[in-house]
Amino acid sequence: MFILLGETPTTVVNENCFQVGSTDESILWHNRYGHLSYKGLHTLTDKNMVFGLPKISTPTSPCEACVKGKQHRNPIPKRSNWRATEQLGLVHADICGPITPASNSHKRYLLCFIDDFSRKAWCYFLVEKTEAFYHFKCFKVLVEKEIGFPIKCLRTDRGGEFNSTEFTDFCKQQGVKRQLTMAYTPQQNGVAERKNQTVMNLVRAILTEKQIPKVFWPEAVQWTFHILNRSPTLAVKDKTPEEAWSGEKPSVDYFRVFGCVGHVHIPDAKRTKLEVKSTSCVFFGFSQESKGYRMYDPIAKKIVYSRDVVFEENRAWDWSTDSQEKQLLELEWGNDISTTEEEHSAGQNNTGDTDVILPTEGTSDLERDLGAREGRTRRPPYD
Numbered sequence: 215m216f217i218l219l220g221e222t223p224t225t226v227v228n229e230n231c232f233q234v235g236s237t238d239e240s241i242l243w244h245n246r247y248g249h250l251s252y253k254g255l256h257t258l259t260d261k262n263m264v265f266g267l268p269k270i271s272t273p274t275s276p277c278e279a280c281v282k283g284k285q286h287r288n289p290i291p292k293r294s295n296w297r298a299t300e301q302l303g304l305v306h307a308d309i310c311g312p313i314t315p316a317s318n319s320h321k322r323y324l325l326c327f328i329d330d331f332s333r334k335a336w337c338y339f340l341v342e343k344t345e346a347f348y349h350f351k352c353f354k355v356l357v358e359k360e361i362g363f364p365i366k367c368l369r370t371d372r373g374g375e376f377n378s379t380e381f382t383d384f385c386k387q388q389g390v391k392r393q394l395t396m397a398y399t400p401q402q403n404g405v406a407e408r409k410n411q412t413v414m415n416l417v418r419a420i421l422t423e424k425q426i427p428k429v430f431w432p433e434a435v436q437w438t439f440h441i442l443n444r445s446p447t448l449a450v451k452d453k454t455p456e457e458a459w460s461g462e463k464p465s466v467d468y469f470r471v472f473g474c475v476g477h478v479h480i481p482d483a484k485r486t487k488l489e490v491k492s493t494s495c496v497f498f499g500f501s502q503e504s505k506g507y508r509m510y511d512p513i514a515k516k517i518v519y520s521r522d523v524v525f526e527e528n529r530a531w532d533w534s535t536d537s538q539e540k541q542l543l544e545l546e547w548g549n550d551i552s553t554t555e556e557e558h559s560a561g562q563n564n565t566g567d568t569d570v571i572l573p574t575e576g577t578s579d580l581e582r583d584l585g586a587r588e589g590r591t592r593r594p595p596y597d
């Protein structure tokens with residue numbers, strides 16, 4: 215079950231941690247974790263915060279993608295005056311968008327909820343901002359059932375989507391207190407706004423790395439939330455947001471490099487004797503519900519879930535063969551904020567958008583796009 219690689223183990227961290235001194239293995243985990251800093255990876259292993267992460271060694275040569283991203287590091291924000299003392303004491307919400315290109319299922323907005331106490335985050339994808347009310351109700355039921363008590367306070371900006379009469383009335387009826395930040399002052403709603411910035415940077419980086427068409431941004435966002443919920447955050451001491459939320463230390467042994475190629479095994483029952491035993495797909499994350507890898511088959515243009523996948527993490531799918539029409543598409547967040555504040559916040563998809571991927575209508579011209587965006591893709595500011 216355990217893989218012993220490389221140099222002589224130095225310290226035994228945890229029986230669930232592999233002992234690894236291998237640089238290749240460390241670089242692989244740096245990539246799987248969406249270019250989380252080596253310091254962040256060390257924090258995870260040294261403080262025993264996750265299961266399944268090997269002991270990481272810091273490579274001598276820097277990561278090209280991180281250098282290209284200019285290793286941007288924002289200053290650590292001032293501590294906020296007030297922090298929730300338990301789950302759901304305060305929930306931050308924000309909408310980001312419109313995002314172009316729209317996803318294959320026409321999603322243009324990202325709605326993000328963050329639990330202040332644990333910094334666990336959830337994402338929803340919307341076609342129109344007005345859908346925020348519906349998704350808030352879904353989110354509220356989901357988290358309250360899980361934790362066993364209600365959301366006490368909701369902090370948003372004064373955007374119309376959070377302040378419609380029906381939204382306001384619903385919160386009143388449900389006894390949810392409101393905190394409204396000033397319009398156009400993202401600093402006040404800092405936690406949610408910074409989360410969007412972190413997510414946006416990471417999404418750009420992981421789409422670019424494997425040259426994935428930008429229309430798949432919801433897939434990247436969902437995986438980014440998943441990674442961030444399992445990454446260190448300054449706001450929570452010695453725990454990942456996932457553990458601070460649920461009390462359970464997460465396992466990350468299923469992490470793979472987003473967008474890499476994987477060969478999904480086809481069960482005997484589903485194929486004739488002459489058919490191949492596997493089909494090549496692209497890794498788009500992991501489903502907690504199905505306990506399987508979320509794999510996209512670019513030929514059949516559908517998502518499949520499987521536990522039986524052989525990965526080639528260094529390989530990227532050649533999307534150019536599938537593009538019917540090349541377009542210059544830039545991934546843009548409509549309310550891209552320029553705040554210099556940052557923190558280690560973290561996120562996860564709980565439900566995600568089950569955004570069933572439809573046939574790709576025109577993929578981006580990634581070559582040009584890459585050139586245009588170089589220097590803008592910044593390293594995710596984890597620490």
Ligand SMILES: [Zn+2]
Nearest residue numbers: 249277279280
């Ligand atoms: Zn890197």
